Amino acid sequence: DAGVIQSPRHEVTEMGQEVTLRCKPISGHDYLFWYRQTMMRGLELLIYFNNNVPIDDSGMPEDRFSAKMPNASFSTLKIQPSEPRDSAVYFCASSFEGVYGYTFGSGTRLTVV
């Protein structure tokens, strides 16, 4: 397996633009997580899915953020409109049954100017 695949690796966008981050989890994993990492706040859980259903989105900063998982092999995190304070590295991770350790993707480094 190629692991968790995220795209793009880097994204630079202007304030106010829509940004879509993509994730392909490991086949057979039934949990998918979106995390955000910054120097100030560390690694924060934004939302997680179980069997494609959002379970906990309490970490989503505000309504500008939305996440979907239309099927077991694909998820998106969308920011609309983007702001400079959204600049961070966004990680997607997947897990089997949520208890056997997470496999993280390489992350998307988002810069909003």
Add this chain to the structure above:
Amino acid sequence: SQKIEQNSEALNIQEGKTATLTCNYTNYSPAYLQWYRQDPGRGPVFLLLIRENEKEKRKERLKVTFDTTLKQSLFHITASQPADSATYLCALSESTNAGKSTFGDGTTLTVKP
């Protein structure tokens, strides 16, 4: 409020010595605790998971202990090597929401030859 604290931001040790990293928590009823390694520019990599009813777990040169009375986990790397230099993160999951893992800020370990 809930808090996860990792002993220090940075730990420097000599090659061959044992590195001991600490993860303390407050106001959690943990179901299990995980340790991850993160190298610069990469996503965290899962190392070990220990459940709340387990006292100790080992994997090669790694050992994790979990004391729910002290609310503390210790992570040991024996016979440390320069290649062990990285940031190590602990993550807690609660029994009430086992799919949701909250990460500490990490400890950056440097092993000097």
